[in-house]
Amino acid sequence: MADATIQPAERGEDAHHTSLGLSNEKMGMWSLIGSECLFFGALISTYLIYLDRTADGPGPSEIFDIPFTSVSTFILLMSSLGMVLALAAVQSGDMRRFRVWTLATAGMGSVFLAGQIYEFTFFVEEGFGLTTSAFSSSFFVLTGFHGVHVAVGILMLLGIWAASLTGRLTPSHAGTVESIGLYWHFVDIVWIVLFTVVYLIPAE
Amino acid sequence: MTTTQEQPTTGGSAFRRPKATTGFGSWFTTIDHKKIGILYFATAFLFFSLGGIEALLLRTQLSSPDMAFLTRDQYNQLFTMHGLTMIFFGVMPLGSAAFNYLLPLMIGARDVAFPRLNALSYWVFLFAGIFLYSSVLLGGAPDGGWFAYAPLNVLGGDPLGETLGFASEQSARMMFYSLGLQLAGIASLASAVNFIVTILNMRAPGMTLMRMPVFIWMTLVTSVLMLFAMPVIGVALWQLMFDIGYGANFFNPALGGDPVLWQHMFWLFGHPEVYIIILPAFGIISEVLPVFSRKPLFGYTAIVFSGIAIGFMGWGVWAHHMFAVGLGPVANAAFALSTMFIAVPTGIKIFNWLGTMWGGQIRFRTPMLFAIGMVAMFTIGGLSGVTHAIVPHNYQQTDTYYVVAHFHYVMFGGAVFGLMAGFYYWFPKVKGRMMDERLGKLHFWLMLVGFNLAFGPMHVLGLQGMPRRVATYPDGMGWNLWNLVATVGGYMIALGFLVFVINVLKSRKGGLPAGDDPWDARTLEWSTTSPPPVHNFNEVPVVRTRDDFWNRKYASGDPSRTPLRVPSGGSGEAGADAGDVAHDIHMPDPSYYPLVAAFGMPIMAYGVLFTPILIAVGGVITIAGLFGWALEPSAEEH
Numbered sequence: 132m133a134d135a136t137i138q139p140a141e142r143g144e145d146a147h148h149t150s151l152g153l154s155n156e157k158m159g160m161w162s163l164i165g166s167e168c169l170f171f172g173a174l175i176s177t178y179l180i181y182l183d184r185t186a187d188g189p190g191p192s193e194i195f196d197i198p199f200t201s202v203s204t205f206i207l208l209m210s211s212l213g214m215v216l217a218l219a220a221v222q223s224g225d226m227r228r229f230r231v232w233t234l235a236t237a238g239m240g241s242v243f244l245a246g247q248i249y250e251f252t253f254f255v256e257e258g259f260g261l262t263t264s265a266f267s268s269s270f271f272v273l274t275g276f277h278g279v280h281v282a283v284g285i286l287m288l289l290g291i292w293a294a295s296l297t298g299r300l301t302p303s304h305a306g307t308v309e310s311i312g313l314y315w316h317f318v319d320i321v322w323i324v325l326f327t328v329v330y331l332i333p334a335e
Numbered sequence: 336m337t338t339t340q341e342q343p344t345t346g347g348s349a350f351r352r353p354k355a356t357t358g359f360g361s362w363f364t365t366i367d368h369k370k371i372g373i374l375y376f377a378t379a380f381l382f383f384s385l386g387g388i389e390a391l392l393l394r395t396q397l398s399s400p401d402m403a404f405l406t407r408d409q410y411n412q413l414f415t416m417h418g419l420t421m422i423f424f425g426v427m428p429l430g431s432a433a434f435n436y437l438l439p440l441m442i443g444a445r446d447v448a449f450p451r452l453n454a455l456s457y458w459v460f461l462f463a464g465i466f467l468y469s470s471v472l473l474g475g476a477p478d479g480g481w482f483a484y485a486p487l488n489v490l491g492g493d494p495l496g497e498t499l500g501f502a503s504e505q506s507a508r509m510m511f512y513s514l515g516l517q518l519a520g521i522a523s524l525a526s527a528v529n530f531i532v533t534i535l536n537m538r539a540p541g542m543t544l545m546r547m548p549v550f551i552w553m554t555l556v557t558s559v560l561m562l563f564a565m566p567v568i569g570v571a572l573w574q575l576m577f578d579i580g581y582g583a584n585f586f587n588p589a590l591g592g593d594p595v596l597w598q599h600m601f602w603l604f605g606h607p608e609v610y611i612i613i614l615p616a617f618g619i620i621s622e623v624l625p626v627f628s629r630k631p632l633f634g635y636t637a638i639v640f641s642g643i644a645i646g647f648m649g650w651g652v653w654a655h656h657m658f659a660v661g662l663g664p665v666a667n668a669a670f671a672l673s674t675m676f677i678a679v680p681t682g683i684k685i686f687n688w689l690g691t692m693w694g695g696q697i698r699f700r701t702p703m704l705f706a707i708g709m710v711a712m713f714t715i716g717g718l719s720g721v722t723h724a725i726v727p728h729n730y731q732q733t734d735t736y737y738v739v740a741h742f743h744y745v746m747f748g749g750a751v752f753g754l755m756a757g758f759y760y761w762f763p764k765v766k767g768r769m770m771d772e773r774l775g776k777l778h779f780w781l782m783l784v785g786f787n788l789a790f791g792p793m794h795v796l797g798l799q800g801m802p803r804r805v806a807t808y809p810d811g812m813g814w815n816l817w818n819l820v821a822t823v824g825g826y827m828i829a830l831g832f833l834v835f836v837i838n839v840l841k842s843r844k845g846g847l848p849a850g851d852d853p854w855d856a857r858t859l860e861w862s863t864t865s866p867p868p869v870h871n872f873n874e875v876p877v878v879r880t881r882d883d884f885w886n887r888k889y890a891s892g893d894p895s896r897t898p899l900r901v902p903s904g905g906s907g908e909a910g911a912d913a914g915d916v917a918h919d920i921h922m923p924d925p926s927y928y929p930l931v932a933a934f935g936m937p938i939m940a941y942g943v944l945f946t947p948i949l950i951a952v953g954g955v956i957t958i959a960g961l962f963g964w965a966l967e968p969s970a971e972e973h
Contacts, residue, residue, distance in 0.1 A: 149536040155448040162528045162562060170566035177585065178573070184591025186584070212656055251667060261583050265591030268583035272574065286958060290965045299966050 146332040160310040164317045168278075173323050174276060175328060178269040182333065186264035194249070194259050203246035204326050207281070210239035211319045214312045224302040226295055233295075236315065240281050247278045270329065277325055280318045287311045290333035340886030342587040352924045352967060355870060364925035366450035367869060370832035371457050373765070378461055383425035383521075385468075387832065389417040391825055398822035411478035411805035412508075418481030419512070423519045424464045424613065426746065429754050430615035431526055432462075434554050436765065438530060440867060441548050442858035443539025443876045444920065446533040448792070451929050451964060452525050458933030460522035466937045467515030470508060477512035480804065482605060485575055485586035485597040489615035506579045509946070513576040514940040520565045520572070521936065525628060530554055537832060541878035545639070548858045549632065553618030554640045560607045560614075562772070563650075568604035571597060580943060595660060602653035610649040611908030612644060613713075616753025617684060620706050623756050624688055624804075626704035626856045628695025634687040641680035648677045667726050669864055676723035681717055685710060695956045700854075701775030708783050712748025718743055719794065732805075737797025743790040755782070755835075762839075763853045767865040768846030774838040781831030788824025792817035830917040857885040870920040928967065 142327060182191065213236035220228035251271070251304035254260070261271045292309055300307065353364040393413055396405045405413065412954070433486050439446055470476045477483070534555045566829060575597070577583035583591040586597050617638075625632045632638065654662060654670040662874060688710050697703065719741040723729050724821065755778075763768050798818050801808065810816055852861040862884050863872050880886050939954030 150538045150542075151534065155532050155536055158532045159449060159452075159528050162531050163524075166528075166566050168522060169563050170570060173567050173570035177570070177596065180593065180596065181585075182593060184593075184843045188588040261577065261581055262588075263584075265584045265587070265593070266693055268574075268577065268585055268592075272585075273576060274584065274890075276573075290962055293968055297966060298967065319957070 156305045156310045160313045161333050170292040178229045178273045181265040181269040184265040188263035189259045195330050203243050206239050210236045214315045218312050221308045222305045233288050233292045237285045240285045284315050352852035366454045368435050368447045374433050375432035375803040382420050385723040386417050388421035389413045394822040394825040397818050407806040415478050416476050426612050444537040445871050449529050451926050452529050455927035456522045457523040458930050463518030463938040471513035477508045513572045517572050517890045520569050523561050524565045527558040529969035530558040546881045549621035550618035553614045556610050556642050557614045558891050560611050564604045565880040566605040570916050571600035592699050592969050606653040607649045612750045619753045623702050623760050624691045627698045628692045630695040633690035637821050638687050641683040646679040661731045671724050671726050678721050702756045702760035704779045705752050709752035716744025735797035736793040736801045739803050740790050740793035763849030764865045769849050770842045771838050777833050778834045785824045785827025789821050792820050827965050857882045928960050928964035932957050
């Protein structure tokens, strides 16, 4: 993938010649994402294996509130748009707009997390907790880990926001923003898979 | 990478970045890959020795029937810790030490792609080891075996997940297993990302993938395996942690959990892990054999592609660890076949190594002895490995000493012999001094004879039906003689390592000066000074062929040799002359933050064990460390 358009910015950023012409940061992020695919793969496999192991506890079709989760899913997916706009802003050198969109992206991620916390509390009150069954354990650990990833993404966004305030992050560091954007989009894409597998498919 | 000049940044950090690159304090802040490599080696060797002492205690207990030297509980803890230590804190990080030190030197780079991430990886690894061993003081070490079959390892006296506390003392011990390995996994993952990016992105101009030294290729395959295997065991360990600590039911059959899931996940990681351990040794051997045979490596392409093939096929054989589970004839047959197939690329390598030596002018120096020993011992281990692939045999052999014999021939005879070959080979580069040959040869022979005495008889013991993991055995089973021989062999290995330590301490300061290229070697690291300067190369080399350094030394048959050497400023001698050149090369400054970020992680792990407050404290420290890291200026202005 030769990003002819972003190349100049990247050159300024680290002034390194790299063998593949791709910045180290971006390639590191791609490697990490490859690793994360197996992480979520293992969690999703576990969930699918345990889908009917409810041990007389609530099953998937009895407990999930699909309209509620659809709304928080929508907000999370919109945050990807915020990320794109933040990257576009830093690439065009508009640091004020970059900070606005970075915070907006982090904010949408936080709303999603809050929704998940609410959902978890609601489930536990309904008698569907981590210890209820193998199914419940795999549900909470799978979606919980996704939540942890969103939280890590929010911390990274706050990091680049703070870095742009101190002047550590300038338009020449658009590559850094792009790498964090890759992570953020990846976490969103994983949620599309999870939302489909966990919420939509069992509802049929 | 032609320059390391960093973009000067505006703004500043509240803290001054540490500058010192020498002295005791610099070891805590260093981000120089060579110093991190040395730290990795020293730490890993310490853990390796600890694992060795544990092995000696085990062998002492088994030296004669009905021994009461250790209690059953102590024995269980010791063999668990022996396995964990050797695999995760001994042999694997010894490979990492070699990667760290050599990778940039061999590809003609000044540094790894993410120097501070490298430091983080080391500190997390160190803290993971300390965390795991702290269990000894806090109620006992893990005692569920290194593969910790769930839920056997968590079912103590009480039912699983009874309260938010721990079901039993034993499950608390297994929490150390879960958390300690998760920490070690973070370290592995960080270095895997770092090495992959470094290899793919930071090669010297002209060094195409097919011109890379085989060691670098094996580093790449190993790193890719780590990158994909670590998350799988990570998930299994998290699930174990939730089961023990928070009452989840992943492996609890009473509420729908499936114990076989643990085995699948564990071995889906565990088999690639075997290759993560052995591939670095394959790489080392492929560098050592040609140099001491004075011939190019025979079949470079075949060796590289068989390494890649192993990297892929290593994923398709995990269930051969589980034939006795009863997965059914179809699964057993499929995995029997795949297991036999994976012997093919390994066999290709062995024939290529033999082809390299064939007709060469072999110099039997210590590194070469270890390399030849590795080829021989690994072949024996490989052959007994093929016998496991035959399912009916496997039923007989599984969980007997035959398996112990097999994997020690592969892991010890393969990986450790290979690493020792590498150590003797590269020591002159690291220290600028030669190792003592006589002590080196004594080490080799003690180790070779001791190794075969210790593990050879275990084949017989296994076929005679002696199970593994038994704390003692009755008299009259016909096992007495071979157990005694194995114990004697174990002590001989220990003696060999004692000689090794003496040799290192002696040669570190008092060895003969090595010069830049003592072995008349082929790869780029020998074109710089010994020890290399902080910036590795005064001028980044341009590579035109495979074995470029060697080809230039012998260019057009010129006996005076024209080594691949920096033309500028008479840099043949390190120090004063190189200083002028070095002045313009700016390396990134050392940093406190990797240490800070890593320090928070074991605190979080203790928090899982004791109180959530510690999780929060550790989390804050780690996040603060990472923020400090992200916000610190990339370089102070000079």
